[in-house]
Amino acid sequence: MPDSISISPRPGSANDAIKVRGACPHDCPDTCALLTTVEAGVAVKVQGNPDHRHTGGVLCTKVSRYTERSYHPERILQPLRRVGPKGSGQFEAVSWDSALDEIAARLQAIAQRDPQAIAPYSYAGTMGLVQGEGMAGRFFNKLGASLLERTICSAAGTEGLTQTLGGKVGMKVEFFAEARLILIWGSNSIASNLHFWRHVQEAKRRGARIICIDPRKTETAEKCHEHIALQPGTDAALALGIMHELIVHDWLDHAYIESHTIGWPLLRERALLWNPERVAQVCGIPVEQVRALARDYGECFVNGQPAAIRLNYGMQRVRGGGNATRAVACLPALTGAWRHRAGGVLLSSSGMFPVNQAALQRPELRAGRQSRTLNMITIGDDLLRSSSADFGPKIEALIVYNSNPVAVAPDSGKVVQGFAREDLLTVVLEHFQTDTADYADFILPATTQLEHWDVHGAYGHTDVLLNRPAIAPVGQARTNTDIFRGLAARMGFSEPCFLEDDETLCRTAFSHRDGDRINFDELLDKGFATLPGPDAPFAEGRFLTPSGKCEFFSARLAAQGLDGLPDHVPNHETAGTSASYPLAMISPPARNFLNSTFVNVKSLRDIEGEPLLEINAVDAAVRGIATGSVVKVFNQRGSYRVRAEVSNRARPGVVHGLGVWWRKFGLDGTNVNELTSQHLTDLGRGPVFYDCLVQVQLEAESVL
The missing domain is CATH 3.40.228.10 (Dimethylsulfoxide Reductase, domain 2)
Structure with missing residues (x-):
């Protein structure tokens, strides 16, 4: 990192302070309007915008500390190339030109054989329409890469x-x-x-x-x-x-x-x-x-x-x-x-937002080519598959952005095996060296929400929000859109759509042939705009x-040959049906994290404490477990060592493995997704994280 770059906030004169309107990017129904106070080019405070009726000036504990993410001492601030074995987390610094040149050359070689051997993996690390699938969608459509069913949350x-x-x-x-x-x-x-x-x-x-x-x-x-x-x-x-x-x-x-x-x-x-x-x-x-x-x-x-x-x-x-x-x-x-x-x-209210996804992602760039579709839930199995008539080509390259699949995808033992393949080109756009980044061939430093343009819908209210950059990118960080523009240029993609800037993409998100559905000038002026619609729809x-x-x-x-009526569909793994694994396990999120985001923010991790398994006193007593005991939670997919908390939050017969902690913070480098399965839901091909049977036993380690 150049000596001239500081990642610690530098207080400036009070007269220099400005407030910049923005939006929270995280996977939460609230989609809050933000005000970022900037002094001498440094963000010193993030607060809720009191003028936004849904935010009302109030932020959650996580986002109120957002400057800790942007100026985190462990933030990745320049491109890194792997120098050690996959998973070792050993990297060397390289220039942007060197990184993008090598990545593009390797992608071109794979694409000449079959572009479907290249796959994206992304989700809701940002909910932004521009830094999410805007320019990225154009890039993968032009490339002809595999499509991704993004089903890990709400499908x-x-x-x-x-x-x-x-x-x-x-x-x-x-x-x-x-x-x-x-x-x-x-x-x-x-x-x-x-x-x-x-x-x-x-x-x-x-x-x-x-x-x-x-x-x-x-x-x-x-x-x-x-x-x-x-x-x-x-x-x-x-x-x-x-x-x-x-x-x-x-x-x-x-x-x-x-x-x-x-x-x-x-x-x-x-x-x-x-x-x-x-x-x-x-x-x-x-x-x-x-x-x-x-x-x-x-x-x-x-x-x-x-x-x-x-x-x-x-x-x-x-x-x-x-x-x-x-x-x-x-x-x-x-x-x-x-x-x-x-x-x-x-x-969810997200279906009310008239997002012009086609204008953002430009599916016509595929030019009629057929592309297979991968489901993000089954990435563990898919990375371990060979080429076949049913599956298509073996996955040779994976570009990960806005996600941390090694931590969040189910059946993570298989996910780790897949990411550990030495013949898999893995490129990760990230802020930090996450569990997934440890397995990357290249880590490319991405901007945080304070450093880029974006536009957001919501799934808990009916307002569109605009995010303006409050500060310049820290270090050598680049926007997701800039990274995909750079790759597109090196791969010879000459269409004008790859030259559009981020403010243009923000305008495109709600543009339609019959006229814009959102007044962009209102977004520029206020930072948010309310969708029209009846109070009682x-x-x-x-x-x-x-x-x-x-x-x-x-x-x-x-x-489709399915039941036209709603019915009770029993779990894949139903409580009371297995003598070996008698306990049902759900894995609700830890309160002070958002999925795997914020796990490395020390102030929040200090509040959360450590990974825990909540277990009812009845189930704990028959196993000799007390609060603080180290227990082994296991099933046919794997095992997970964690401290227990005897708690009335858990009903008898059900345990709670609080997630989603990064694996590297676990007692033995794993997390609760070591136990969850790659089964899919009845409709929507979504995940079944809470459909999981386990056994729990006391480990020899003493109680704290």
Whole structure:
């Protein structure tokens, strides 16, 4: 690193301070508006923008410390080339020209044989439309590389909502404050949806009843009136049980059902199979809790009061996650909850944003070439495959950006084996030497959110946000877009679209032939703009499905040979079915990290402590485990050593491996994904992180 570069903030004169509007880039429903205070060219403070109604000047602990990421002493500030064995983390500094020249030459040699042997791997390290798949999409389309199914988070729920409501759409988050009943289903909102929790608190002050449905007794569950601790993967059964009671007691809006739904007679027949006793047995909860939940929901209809459901991604990370989402999404149409602006369901609002992905990513650059599609969940298996007629060419090159697959992908023992291949060219765009970067041939230093242009939609509200660069790139860091432009130029890609700058790409994101959907001047002026739309989107039906109705029965699923109705789909690995692995394990995120981001920020890691396995006192006692014990958690895929915490957050028979810690911070260089599988969900080909059986045993190490 050149001597003239400092990565420590340098305070300047107060008169020099400016505030730059931006947006939080992280994978969170809140998508906060930021204000970055800059003094003498250095960012000294990041805070929430008080003018943005959803942010209200408040940031989570993680993002309020964002300058610690941008000026982190371990930040990578120049290109690095591997000099040691893969995984050793041994690198030497090289120039940008040297790195890009060598990478481009090696990619060209592979592409001449078969460009499908080159694959991207990316996800939501930034949610930005420009630094995400903007210029990167153009590069890989022109190259003809393999396509990637980016399904690691929300694919099952996306498909479930699409088949039922027509897309990732729902009620507006701000109106939860007016609801009389709120079901928080599969979400630890205090940790992962902070600004939504403000609306919950307001509703609670107005007398609303708040119920949390979650296998784990989270911080959110502790603050609700009731916690329903169902078995992992049984959410659809509970939703069908609610339907059963709505039918039996006639807590139904027959007019809404008649006018605005399809498939009611078939759904009614199925729901009547799910009496409270059956539901209680499947879900592992008291039968009266099933009845009371349905009564709470049904009586809102009887009393003309709005009932709102906030879904999140925990419930869909099991085999039946798509069906579970479908089942819950049917409930508001049964009681006509959609008639109220404070009624309905919200999993994601991202389907409301008119993003022009084609203009950003330019799929026509493939020029009709066929490309195979890889699923990011199965990267462990795919990196170990040889060329075949079914699979296509062996993967010879992998370009990773906005992701840390060695830490976050399931069945990580296989993922590590694949990344350790000496014949695999691996290029990683990163801020830090993550678990994945340790296996790179080249690490290319990327800019953080404070250093580049970007534009963001949201999945928890309906505002578009613009991010302006607050500071110049630190060290030799370059934007993702610049890196892909540099590779494109070296590979002879001469199309004008590779020369467009980032502000142009920001404008392109919401541009359409019939006119821009977002006023970009408003974004430049305020930093955010609100999408137009009705307060109660489905009060008069008008769903986004082909029929225009809420589709209890999906003809599209039936045409694929799938069940057209939602149903309970048991887990791939169902609790109580294995003598060798008797415990169900879920792996919810640690509160002070966001997936694997922020794990290396010491102040946050100090708050979080260390990787833990939460275990109920009943399960701990029979194994001789106490808080602080080192335990071995294992199954047929691998093993993971971690400290235990005996906790009432875990129900008997279920343990919680808190994630996603970097492997290098684990007791033996692994993390909880050593145990998770590459199985896929029923709909959407998503991951099943919470569909996992394990055994836990006490290790010989003493208790701390």
